Amino acid sequence: MNSGINNTGRRLGGIFELIGSRVMEFLDQAGYTILLLARAFYYLKDAPPKAREIVTQMYFAGVKTLVVCSLVGVFTGMILALQTGIELQNFGMQYQIGHLIVASMTREMGPFMAAIIITASVGSAMAAEIGTMKVYDEIDALEMMSISPVKFLVMPRVAALATMMPVVSVYIIVLACLGGAVVANSILNVSFNVYMKHLYKGIHFKPIYVGLLKSFVFGLIISGVSCAYGLRATSGELGVGHATRSSVVASFLMVLIIGYFITAIFYG
């Protein structure tokens, strides 16, 4: 009887210990990421000499993701138009589809879709690249030359992603609206003119600036989290893989959580 209670107690203790260690790990990583972003902001004063590196990173985030962003944008708009258009058709309100698409894309889906693409393609590459530099002593070599890795590596990536995320979001929103127009016209029998008229009606200033703000914040989150995991990579190639995977998971979660709070602050 007593040994049964002891075993249960030990198991419960183990579970609490595991949860506790996970929480501590999360807080440690979150604190490190916030400090890293703060230091990256400090080094923005040195951005002009780093213009070439910033533009290169902007190219990776913007131009290199153009094809996937185009496909995701068009198909998101088409799916949205099809799913909601069929329901609206039941009420004879399918002509409103343009309004609905632009509202949902600018408020939430544009920045979110952009964040997913950038996390998967650019953030993961950042974590892997910096992680590889870490395990092959390149970060230590920078330290030995009294070159701050934050100024040399993190600041250009944070500046580039924070700048490019709103651009990528707007691009996805525009393409989603065009994709929606194709479905509205071909399946829902809504003419292009009617679609555009209602789409213009759905454009409001607040969703646009909140959407852009979200994209900007998502850019900071993805770059900060990816660089932080990369800089803390250990144990060779296995550690780089672990850092990359963890950075993608953490970026997704942070985008969702912070995205909710931004929505709550502006629309709650």
Next chain:
Amino acid sequence: MIEFVDVHKSFGPKRVLGGFNLSIEKGETFVIIGQSGIGKTVALRHVAGLLHPDSGTVLVEGVQVNGASPGTMRKLRERMGVLFQSGALINWMTVAENVALPLSEHRRFPKKEIDRLVDEKLGLLELGDAKQKTPSEISGGMKKRVALARVLMSNPDIILYDEPTTGLDPVMSMVISDLIRQMQRDFGVTSLVVTHDMKSAFHVGDRIGMLYGGELVQVGSPEEIMNTENAVVRQFINGDLEGPIRAQ
């Protein structure tokens, strides 16, 4: 010049350095030999301030490295260079940009002067043709020489070499070993070399110390090490299977 006083270092339960003592004179080339994973690189990293001891003191020119302020550390590192095992070159930069890095990032010299110095160092290491290549386009031996050229850009008084000949063919190993000797002869550089390449160790070292069980079990000139009676050192330098050393 470089001094370890009773340095202890553990990683979790694994004790790597246990009462490690060593004194390296100015202008001397000291070689630490020992098995892979025994703690040679750990000792070297303590000098660079990239690792800190659990207890004990590491001194460079009388300045305590462990616990030094960022400003003091920066000043120490300006006079120190590390040749990392992998070369640690920045992959997206050309050879010339990599070599220029210690000066171009701090913007203390005009670009023309930096270009002149890059040409000078690359010429010294016979790398002039590789100037515009990226690290992925050059061989392992060239990478090590480029890394050495980068170290030389700041005219260091101390150079720390982490396994400088590992992964190189015997001829290239000798080229690198000769360069280490040349650094001492021509520039009076104080060097700490960690290696398990015995041929290179005997070639470059003024003194050699064998790290085993967290401390130096024997320190002596290359001749003394070659003719040692110490069973551990003898087994290691001869590569014998029988003896006190067990494969890790």
